[in-house]
Amino acid sequence: MHHFNYRNGVLHCEGVSLEAVARELGTPAYVYSDATLRRHYRVLADAFADRNVLIAYAVKANSNLGVIATLAAEGAGADVVSGGEMLKAMAAGVPANRIVFSGVGKSEAEIRLGLEHGIFQFNVESMPELHRLSRIAQEMGKRAPIAFRVNPHVEAGGHTHISTGTPETKFGIAWHEADAFYDEASRLPNIDPIGVAVHIGSQILRIDPMRAAWEKVVSLARRLRDRGFNIQRVDFGGGLGVPYKDGEDPDSPTIYARQAREVLGNLDVQLVLEPGRLIAGNAGVLISRVEYIKERDGRIFVILDAGMNDLLRPALYAAHHEVLPLRTPAMGAERRAVDIVGPICESTDRFAKDRPMPPLKEGDLVAFMTAGAYGATLSSQYNSRPLVAEALVRGDACVVVRRRPTFDEMIALERAPDWITSG
Secondary structure, eight states, X not given: OOOEEEETTEEEETTEEHHHHHHHHOSSEEEEEHHHHHHHHHHHHHHTTTSOEXXXXXXXXXXXXXXXXXXXXXXXXXXXXXXXXXXXXXXTTXXXXXXXXXXXXXXXXXXXXXXXXXXXXXXXXXXXXXXXXXXXXXXXXXXXXXEEEEEOOOOOOSSGGGBOSSTTSSOSEEGGXXXXXXXXXXXXXXXXEEEXXXXXXXXXXXXXXXXXXXXXXXXXXXXXXXXXXXXXXXXXXXXXXXXXSTTOOOOOHHHHHHHHHHHHTTOOOEEEEOOSHHHXXXXXXXXXXXEEEEEETTEEEEEESOOTTTOOHHHHHOOOOOEEESBOOOTXXXXXXXXXXXXSSSTTOEEEEXXXXXXXXXXXXXXXXXXXXXXXXGOOOGGGOOOOEEEEXXXXXXXXXXXXXXXXXXXXXXXXOTTOOOO
16 A cells, blocks of 8 residues: 556656656655655554544654654544654644544643643653653643553563563553552542553454453453442553564454454544554655665675664664665566675664666666655764755655754754864
């Protein structure tokens, strides 16, 4: 479900040639498809059309203002994990009362920001956070709607670094302590414990572990209601995976929705979903230029101008991205195993090892596919490289939604101390 295809031998995003984008923006650059973003949101929304549901897009997946605004126009809320993401979401048109604030380390300033704007819900992850939230809400004369994020001790996720539902991770409150946490919340001033939340990981290809976690959460919601708690919401989190390579076939949003409805049964609650990768992953690519072809010790290195500072996932998670030339290879062109690497001074700056690729030469352009989630958001200025540019395409129109900063702008944020003098 994406809109990246070859036309007349050149890879396009919707109606725009990626070669033209490279000429206009330079490389490396991210390019996002408006049609893909909207399609993925609508598929999920349609699958839950019969439920009272808030689809709170997980901003951490792709926090570009243009991306968030596209989804806000479709009716999406936002799941945020920082004050900056909250402000970005509101600036992009997401109403505060459709914002869920997740994360284990909310600062006092961030809590005040959420209370001041009247956000939909705080997903609370510890007893100290609960007490801090109560104190600040009381000081401000506000009430804080909360759901505890419960750690259901269910393991899932495409990599250990993105599995969040086990006892070893920092996320959520312990499953066996949930009742005690809700009891404490009911005693604290200015706290409204109205929901139960769960999120067990990311890039989950099969629904089974999600369903196991959902069943625990729904049983907890029913038990709390029986005890007199006004549980109005159940937050099933996100985590459904997307295909990064041939052969990966994640369960569809339709299957996801059917099983979620089965688990909820007749429980009359508002359902909250926090998809991120599911919406943004296939909606973006990273385009890059070949700087050199280096042969040494029997290996072929394709050295690109994109580095791990632009796309960290392969170095961080050993993640796979398909890499396609922007021009279709010649018919019958022989593929050779190459290492695709970047210019960063780190051995981990390698996107692929022994990857069969058609012939490439200096100056050729390539695209990293399925790079719309956790690409630009994880980028940095390591090695004093400017942050990557981003563009959003709708039909045959292309808009720069984040320009590449100049070196002067980067340097202007820093200064040498006054005690250093020349000569």
